[in-house]
Amino acid sequence: MTPSMFRLTFLGTSSGVPTRERNVSALAVQSVPGAEWLLVDCGEGTQHRLLHTRLALRDLAAVCITHAHGDHCYGLPGLLKSAGMAGRTAPLTLIAPLPVWQWLQATYALTAAALPYEVRHVDADAWVWRSAAATLRIERHATLHRVPTHAFRIEATQTQVRLKTEALRAAGLPPGPAWRALHDGQDVPFASAPNGLLRSADCTETHTQRACIVIGGDNADPALLRAACAGAQLLVHEATFTQTALDEVGQQWMHSSARMTAAFAESAGVPNLILTHLSARHQQPEGVAALRAEAAAHYHGALWIANDFDMFTLDAQGMLTLDFSSPARGT
Numbered sequence: 001m002t003p004s005m006f007r008l009t010f011l012g013t014s015s016g017v018p019t020r021e022r023n024v025s026a027l028a029v030q031s032v033p034g035a036e037w038l039l040v041d042c043g044e045g046t047q048h049r050l051l052h053t054r055l056a057l058r059d060l061a062a063v064c065i066t067h068a069h070g071d072h073c074y075g076l077p078g079l080l081k082s083a084g085m086a087g088r089t090a091p092l093t094l095i096a097p098l099p100v101w102q103w104l105q106a107t108y109a110l111t112a113a114a115l116p117y118e119v120r121h122v123d124a125d126a127w128v129w130r131s132a133a134a135t136l137r138i139e140r141h142a143t144l145h146r147v148p149t150h151a152f153r154i155e156a157t158q159t160q161v162r163l164k165t166e167a168l169r170a171a172g173l174p175p176g177p178a179w180r181a182l183h184d185g186q187d188v189p190f191a192s193a194p195n196g197l198l199r200s201a202d203c204t205e206t207h208t209q210r211a212c213i214v215i216g217g218d219n220a221d222p223a224l225l226r227a228a229c230a231g232a233q234l235l236v237h238e239a240t241f242t243q244t245a246l247d248e249v250g251q252q253w254m255h256s257s258a259r260m261t262a263a264f265a266e267s268a269g270v271p272n273l274i275l276t277h278l279s280a281r282h283q284q285p286e287g288v289a290a291l292r293a294e295a296a297a298h299y300h301g302a303l304w305i306a307n308d309f310d311m312f313t314l315d316a317q318g319m320l321t322l323d324f325s326s327p328a329r330g331t
């Protein structure tokens, strides 16, 4: 069976304002197996969305904010405060533009609030996180919007050590504590082995699996993500409007149409594309259908339009699956 590498839970898929069906931007990223998770963007109300999922604030390792617009970060002060009230003491990493960090500190100072744990602000282009399941390298890539904005490229590397059990049995070593020791890298005395010692390196094989996803923020020029998407199995990107609607409203808001995002994903050869950050005008079934039809005309990979609470799994072969077993799903 191909191991799963990433699980994505969409917590908000509306642009600008929440609607009854969709909250503003937030996306939980888990490196699986494991409970720990990353949060990419944290629009207002994200902590309420979390209450309908199995994600726990104590397992939140880091928050990545794409840019300082409110629909991507106004949920942060309340969410971090709630984590503290739930007893969190472990430090939390915040990868965010400096204004978001300054605003967060000012909010706590002005509201006489203090967190019982440390928030470590990171303003760097690359950061490495070692979860229980994998090593994740998170890179920032600049995109084009009305304020400085980044996409995040997240590459997960899972290394599994497997014991050569048949060889051990054939050599006369039955399952037991010695197997565990060999698996964990220790050499084990064994009379019938050469020199009387079984070497862990000879008794194990190491398998390494990699997967890579790119999560865009707001962006009026998807082609800026060409380097970020090299070798990626999945792009999550905004498609705020159809091209007709974008031509109507003009480019002053600096967003992408479904056509722009889809044409880029096609040219970059990314095999899976999830569109999100939908304008309220496209959220009814006919609006979603229009976005889908436009994107499908320009992209031939696996195409999805995210709903709040959609949960996707990406495996090590780059196969993306929509998991319907989410405990609550937007109606």
Ligand SMILES: [Zn+2]
Pocket: 015, 016, 025, 069, 071, 072, 218, 277
């Ligand atoms: Zn936005």
